Amino acid sequence: MPAALLDVEHVSKRFVKHPNLGERIAGLLGAGPKAETVRAVTNVSLTVAKGEVVGLVGESGCGKSTLGRMIAGIYTPSDGKILFDRAPVAKSQGRRTQKLTTRVQMIHQDPFASLNPRIRIGDTVAEGPVAHGIVKPREADAYVADLLGRVGLDPGYRRRFPHQFSGGQRQRIAIARALAMKPDLLVLDEPVASLDVSIQAQVLNLFMDLRRDLDLTGIFISHDLGVVRHVSDRVAIMYLGRIVEMAPTSELYASPNHPYTRALFESVPRIGVGRKDFRPIAGEIPSPLHPPSGCHFHPRCPFAGPRCKREAPALTAIAPGRSSACHLNTGGTE
Amino acid sequence: MSDAVLRVKDLQTQFQSRAGALKAVNGVSFEVGRGRILGLVGESGSGKSVTGYSILGLIEPPGRIAGGEVLLNGKDLTRLKGEAIRQVRGAQIAMVFQDPMMTLNPVLKIGTQMIAAVRAHDRVSRKAARARARDALAKVGIPSPEERLDAYPHQLSGGMRQRVAIAIALLHSPAVIIADEPTTALDVSIQGQILAEVRRLADETGTAFVWITHDLAVVSSLADDICVMYAGKVVESGPAAEVIASPRHPYTAGLLASVPAEHEPGTKLPQVPGSTPALANLPPGCAFAPRCAKAGPACTTTPPVQTFEDGRTALCHYPIEPVSCQPHSLTSNTYRSAS
Numbered sequence: 001m002p003a004a005l006l007d008v009e010h011v012s013k014r015f016v017k018h019p020n021l022g023e024r025i026a027g028l029l030g031a032g033p034k035a036e037t038v039r040a041v042t043n044v045s046l047t048v049a050k051g052e053v054v055g056l057v058g059e060s061g062c063g064k065s066t067l068g069r070m071i072a073g074i075y076t077p078s079d080g081k082i083l084f085d086r087a088p089v090a091k092s093q094g095r096r097t098q099k100l101t102t103r104v105q106m107i108h109q110d111p112f113a114s115l116n117p118r119i120r121i122g123d124t125v126a127e128g129p130v131a132h133g134i135v136k137p138r139e140a141d142a143y144v145a146d147l148l149g150r151v152g153l154d155p156g157y158r159r160r161f162p163h164q165f166s167g168g169q170r171q172r173i174a175i176a177r178a179l180a181m182k183p184d185l186l187v188l189d190e191p192v193a194s195l196d197v198s199i200q201a202q203v204l205n206l207f208m209d210l211r212r213d214l215d216l217t218g219i220f221i222s223h224d225l226g227v228v229r230h231v232s233d234r235v236a237i238m239y240l241g242r243i244v245e246m247a248p249t250s251e252l253y254a255s256p257n258h259p260y261t262r263a264l265f266e267s268v269p270r271i272g273v274g275r276k277d278f279r280p281i282a283g284e285i286p287s288p289l290h291p292p293s294g295c296h297f298h299p300r301c302p303f304a305g306p307r308c309k310r311e312a313p314a315l316t317a318i319a320p321g322r323s324s325a326c327h328l329n330t331g332g333t334e
Numbered sequence: 335m336s337d338a339v340l341r342v343k344d345l346q347t348q349f350q351s352r353a354g355a356l357k358a359v360n361g362v363s364f365e366v367g368r369g370r371i372l373g374l375v376g377e378s379g380s381g382k383s384v385t386g387y388s389i390l391g392l393i394e395p396p397g398r399i400a401g402g403e404v405l406l407n408g409k410d411l412t413r414l415k416g417e418a419i420r421q422v423r424g425a426q427i428a429m430v431f432q433d434p435m436m437t438l439n440p441v442l443k444i445g446t447q448m449i450a451a452v453r454a455h456d457r458v459s460r461k462a463a464r465a466r467a468r469d470a471l472a473k474v475g476i477p478s479p480e481e482r483l484d485a486y487p488h489q490l491s492g493g494m495r496q497r498v499a500i501a502i503a504l505l506h507s508p509a510v511i512i513a514d515e516p517t518t519a520l521d522v523s524i525q526g527q528i529l530a531e532v533r534r535l536a537d538e539t540g541t542a543f544v545w546i547t548h549d550l551a552v553v554s555s556l557a558d559d560i561c562v563m564y565a566g567k568v569v570e571s572g573p574a575a576e577v578i579a580s581p582r583h584p585y586t587a588g589l590l591a592s593v594p595a596e597h598e599p600g601t602k603l604p605q606v607p608g609s610t611p612a613l614a615n616l617p618p619g620c621a622f623a624p625r626c627a628k629a630g631p632a633c634t635t636t637p638p639v640q641t642f643e644d645g646r647t648a649l650c651h652y653p654i655e656p657v658s659c660q661p662h663s664l665t666s667n668t669y670r671s672a673s
Contacts, residue, residue: 059523060521168609169609196377196378196548196610197377197548197550197589197592197593198377198588198592198606199377199609200594201594201604201605201606202606202607204603205602205603205605208600223521225595226593226594226595227594229599230595230603231594231599232599250599263523264522266526267522267523267525267526267527269526269529269549269552269554269555269556270551270554270555270595271550271551271590279526280526280529280530281526281527284491284493284524285491285523285524
């Protein structure tokens with residue numbers, strides 16, 4: 001295996017909701033609410049090799065976006081560390097952080113929110129590389145024109161404002177802005193979720209072309225199993241802040257191991273299988289404020305036993321390159 | 335189909351703007367039979383939601399229904415005004431919106447709202463209305479419905495709220511429910527639960543559904559029939575399984591082909607070039623022609639509605655020849671479950 005570009009080691013992220021002044025006063029009198037903690041990500045480890053694309057899949061509240069933001073350096077992990085090219089992402093300061101943040105770039109879900117509506121798109125794309133000295137201000141215009149061409153936009157559009165573009169075009173602009181920093185790692189957070197199907201295919205094709213041409217490494221976050229299967233080499237399935245299964249894409253889709261992964265595949269509607277074929281997962285997704293004890297999936301799991309309630313299963317290897325967090329693989333659920 | 339409960343004929347809905355009248359719905363026709371589910375599919379701006387709103391008479395100025403008929407059990411809803419249409423809405427035809435908080439009042443208990451909805455059309459006691467509300471909640475698979483009646487909307491999850499919205503639509507056993515992207519905002523595992531309930535309800539109660547969505551996979555596994563819309567027109571219609579297995583309109587074929595799950599991972603996806611045209615600026619003739627690989631010289635003129643076997647139609651000069659193979663041919667290399 002080639003050297004790991006990204007090393008996520010036992011990372012957790014907690015968000016604490018502190019009581020406000022009124023609640024603190026009530027607390028002094030013994031009546032107010034206590035500080036509440038959301039465990040968004042719990043003890044996640046992950047390595048990404050250079051040139052690899054890893055998909056992060058899960059439903060809302062599973063922590064996939066939080067993990068992506070920690071990798072991009074937007075959030076600081078509460079525990080654990082994230083190493084990028086063997087240097088910690090969060091602990092670095094000053095010029096070092098600056099250097100690092102240019103090497104990891106993020107693309108967000110909503111291209112309507114991620115572009116400043118009052119700045120011409122050419123200036124949006126040029127701002128980062130000029131500020132970090134990647135190009136000289138004099139050469140910025142040609143640099144931007146080249147990038148826009150690369151993402152399939154007419155370079156003549158660079159004097160336009162975001163409102164003059166459709167959703168798919170805006171997402172191309174967001175990709176151009178990320179590429180302008182010559183990143184080594186791209187974190188894509190649901191990049192095609194807000195696009196129509198026909199436009200989605202255009203953006204996915206663009207991503208795969210760029211990946212091949214520029215040898216990009218990527219974290220591809222999505223709830224869409226079909227999209228992730230198409231672009232990822234490996235997939236990690238997350239549920240309520242933990243990775244429950246990780247495997248090379250083809251093996252995961254051919255034979256999912258974890259009961260949650262299996263149930264997820266079952267409940268996704270698919271084209272061409274005909275109607276009335278539903279076997280939905282029972283129950284709701286629990287709140288990350290009050291996750292269930294033991295294995296987080298046990299209240300919805302058809303195979304759950306007493307051990308699942310007591311003890312959280314660890315992510316253990318079940319085959320070369322594959323791991324799953326289920327007691328069924330490690331001595332049963334009794 | 336002679337037993338159609340809802341029949342939409344040549345519906346035209348326009349919005350007045352400075353650029354002239356925008357034809358958001360431009361001659362849409364379809365019918366839905368008892369207990370059937372019709373999937374109304376299209377991308378953003380295709381006019382699918384406006385069609386749904388037009389059926390219930392929910393179009394407000396500057397929009398107006400400029401022509402056509404909406405026949406519910408033979409009665410034309412477009413001619414009803416004021417109190418007359420209010421008598422029909424909620425009782426004989428109901429709507430479920432994408433965001434259940436459009437249906438629910440956040441400051442009233444679920445029970446209060448449902449009892450009001452029952453008594454809007456039927457003169458029954460509060461007690462009887464409450465019993466009906468409880469039964470409706472049970473019907474859509476909500477656990478402990480009696481307690482849920484005393485809950486406020488914010489105490490329920492998104493999936494539960496959408497179930498409540500569907501339960502409210504079901505209160506008067508309407509002939510037709512129009513559902514506008516009702517599962518789009520929900521997680522897949524919750525979406526699966528709701529689709530299963532809707533399929534069961536259609537089969538058991540005989541309520542017909544018009545399911546408006548952009549998601550072909552949802553339609554494929556839920557609907558009996560499909561109408562595909564593009565730029566305000568139905569470009570293809572027919573039984574769901576057949577349309578999915580062998581689309582006749584190039585747009586339907588392009589949409590189906592661009593779904594990643596149907597392809598070998600990492601391969602280039604067939605893509606429909608360009609983007610949806612603006613309504614103010616439609617090309618002459620076929621609106622899809624500039625993006626169409628099969629477009630020919632005739633496409634600058636309005637395409638004819640071509641009718642094929644099994645009541646299938648396509649709005650196209652050069653429809654695709656049918657594929658003669660099993661209807662489930664697309665599934666071969668998609669992911670397999672390990673059950």
